[in-house]
Amino acid sequence: MDTDARPDMPMVRFDQVTKRYGDLVVLDRLDLEVAAGETVTIIGPSGSGKTTVLRTLMTLEPVDGGVIHVDGEPLTHMERGGRLVPADRRHLRRMRGKIGMCFQQFNLFPHMTALENCMEGPVHVLGMSRAEARARAEELLEKVGMADKRDEIPARLSGGQQQRVAIARALAMRPRVMLFDEVTSALDPEVIGEVTRVIRALVNEHQLTMLMVTHQIGFAREISDRICFFDGGRIEEQGPPAELLDNPRKPRTRQFLSAVLDAH
Amino acid sequence: MIDWRWDFTLEILPRLAIATGQTLLAALLGYAIALVLGLLLAVARRTPWRAANAAIRELVEMVRSTPLVLQVFFVFYVGPQFGIRLSPWTAGMIAIGVHYASYLAEVYRGAIDSVPKGQWEAAKSLNIGPWRTWTGIVLPQAVSPAVPGLGNYAVGILKDTPILSVIGVAELMHTANAIGAESYRYLEPFTLVGLIFLLLSLPAAAAARFIERRVRARLGVIS
Numbered sequence: 001m002d003t004d005a006r007p008d009m010p011m012v013r014f015d016q017v018t019k020r021y022g023d024l025v026v027l028d029r030l031d032l033e034v035a036a037g038e039t040v041t042i043i044g045p046s047g048s049g050k051t052t053v054l055r056t057l058m059t060l061e062p063v064d065g066g067v068i069h070v071d072g073e074p075l076t077h078m079e080r081g082g083r084l085v086p087a088d089r090r091h092l093r094r095m096r097g098k099i100g101m102c103f104q105q106f107n108l109f110p111h112m113t114a115l116e117n118c119m120e121g122p123v124h125v126l127g128m129s130r131a132e133a134r135a136r137a138e139e140l141l142e143k144v145g146m147a148d149k150r151d152e153i154p155a156r157l158s159g160g161q162q163q164r165v166a167i168a169r170a171l172a173m174r175p176r177v178m179l180f181d182e183v184t185s186a187l188d189p190e191v192i193g194e195v196t197r198v199i200r201a202l203v204n205e206h207q208l209t210m211l212m213v214t215h216q217i218g219f220a221r222e223i224s225d226r227i228c229f230f231d232g233g234r235i236e237e238q239g240p241p242a243e244l245l246d247n248p249r250k251p252r253t254r255q256f257l258s259a260v261l262d263a264h
Numbered sequence: 265m266i267d268w269r270w271d272f273t274l275e276i277l278p279r280l281a282i283a284t285g286q287t288l289l290a291a292l293l294g295y296a297i298a299l300v301l302g303l304l305l306a307v308a309r310r311t312p313w314r315a316a317n318a319a320i321r322e323l324v325e326m327v328r329s330t331p332l333v334l335q336v337f338f339v340f341y342v343g344p345q346f347g348i349r350l351s352p353w354t355a356g357m358i359a360i361g362v363h364y365a366s367y368l369a370e371v372y373r374g375a376i377d378s379v380p381k382g383q384w385e386a387a388k389s390l391n392i393g394p395w396r397t398w399t400g401i402v403l404p405q406a407v408s409p410a411v412p413g414l415g416n417y418a419v420g421i422l423k424d425t426p427i428l429s430v431i432g433v434a435e436l437m438h439t440a441n442a443i444g445a446e447s448y449r450y451l452e453p454f455t456l457v458g459l460i461f462l463l464l465s466l467p468a469a470a471a472a473r474f475i476e477r478r479v480r481a482r483l484g485v486i487s
Contacts, residue, residue, distance in 0.1 A: 058385075058388070058389050059388070060385050060388060060389070093391055093393070096388070096389075096391045097391050099389075100389065100390075101389040103382060103385070103386065103389075105380075105382050107380075107382035107383060107385060107386035108386070109383065109386070109401055109405075110405065111404045111405055120390065120392065120400065120401075121390035121391065121392060124392060124393075124396045124400065125390060125391045125392055125393070125396075169390070170389070170390070173390055173391065
């Protein structure tokens with residue numbers, strides 16, 4: 001499948017994207033490309049626009065300038081009569097189907113069991129039969145090691161367990177791009193490993209394109225093809241983990257890394 | 265010395281029993297209108313269309329800030345000047361239904377606001393459409409926080425039905441008043457009306473508390 005992906009075409013491309021909250025510029029003419037199948041991690045100080053990259057990509061926030069492309073098509077805009085106009089609802093819904101997201105606070109639906117959480121999208125969005133959606137949800141819960149808890153509601157699960165269900169829920173929609181927004185930040189230290197294990201397995205076996213924001217530098221080093229250091233709404237420096245983390249060129253990167261690594 | 269006459273009491277009981285039925289009917293109908301209309305108002309407050317949002321907010325505020333009895337009079341007596349001629353029952357149900365809808369809209373709104381923003385975002389990230397997001401994700405979670413408020417107003421609407429007597433709806437208050445006017449005896453009918461309201465309100469409040477506990481329990485630890 002997915003042989004239609006053009007190898008020359010990045011899966012995700014931010015083209016001069018600007019995002020403001022009032023006077024505060026969170027993304028400042030950002031250019032960012034992520035190749036199909038690539039795993040890219042964004043690190044940087046808080047307020048540097050890391051999370052906003054993921055949120056604009058998931059269309060949770062509109063952009064104020066520039067264009068985001070996904071899978072060779074504009075996401076925030078659409079072509080009409082040879083011109084780019086802001087995307088309408090239908091276009092957004094079609095494009096959104098290519099993207100999945102996991103959140104810091106999990107955001108599982110509290111009134112549904114783990115299994116129902118994973119069936120909700122497939123049944124009500126993809127139009128799958130309940131039997132088909134159930135089989136797929138069970139398979140994915142198995143994969144994240146949550147098969148035995150499939151009939152529990154989120155309140156009865158630990159943070160790590162909830163996050164693993166949330167990953168299965170996002171995967172059930174068969175996204176091309178997965179976004180992980182500080183998915184281990186709200187977890188107790190002893191359960192972080194069970195979530196990172198699941199993400200690591202995804203990197204290895206899927207053709208997924210992954211974009212991740214994390215404070216766990218060690219984990220980022222291990223799974224990323226590339227790490228981007230964000231500062232002031234732009235990429236200050238980027239490169240393969242070994243390069244960026246061990247030989248940062250920019251003083252700002254060095255300063256951030258030493259502060260973060262000291263804290264650990 | 266209190267002059268309580270048991271024979272008179274027994275004689276008026278059947279009429280008051282019928283009127284009790286009318287009171288209950290008025291409360292239930294009015295509440296049903298308020299439940300549905302209030303929900304529509306609360307959901308409409310969330311639409312991205314600013315003008316509609318502001319218009320509904322002001323309307324709700326206006327209805328909440330003026331007396332119910334005035335609204336009942338207004339619908340019944342002023343309506344005909346605009347060619348809207350309604351029976352006491354219809355006018356009464358519209359007035360009390362809209363009045364309580366404006367209260368319930370606020371209850372719903374509070375409950376809807378208590379659903380975390382992350383739930384909307386999760387729904388959006390799964391590409392779930394607006395209808396399913398409301399009916400499958402947000403409203404089910406809003407039920408639990410809405411129940412106490414909804415219960416209070418159920419008892420409230422029951423106790424406000426006597427206002428309908430002013431336009432001639434033959435509920436308890438109206439009937440008791442009529443009995444008094446015919447027999448010049450007010451002690452028994454009004455005492456009985458008071459007792460009947462107590463007998464109706466107390467179980468209603470208990471039922472509301474029971475439903476509240478049930479809903480909480482069904483949703484597990486979430487509150």
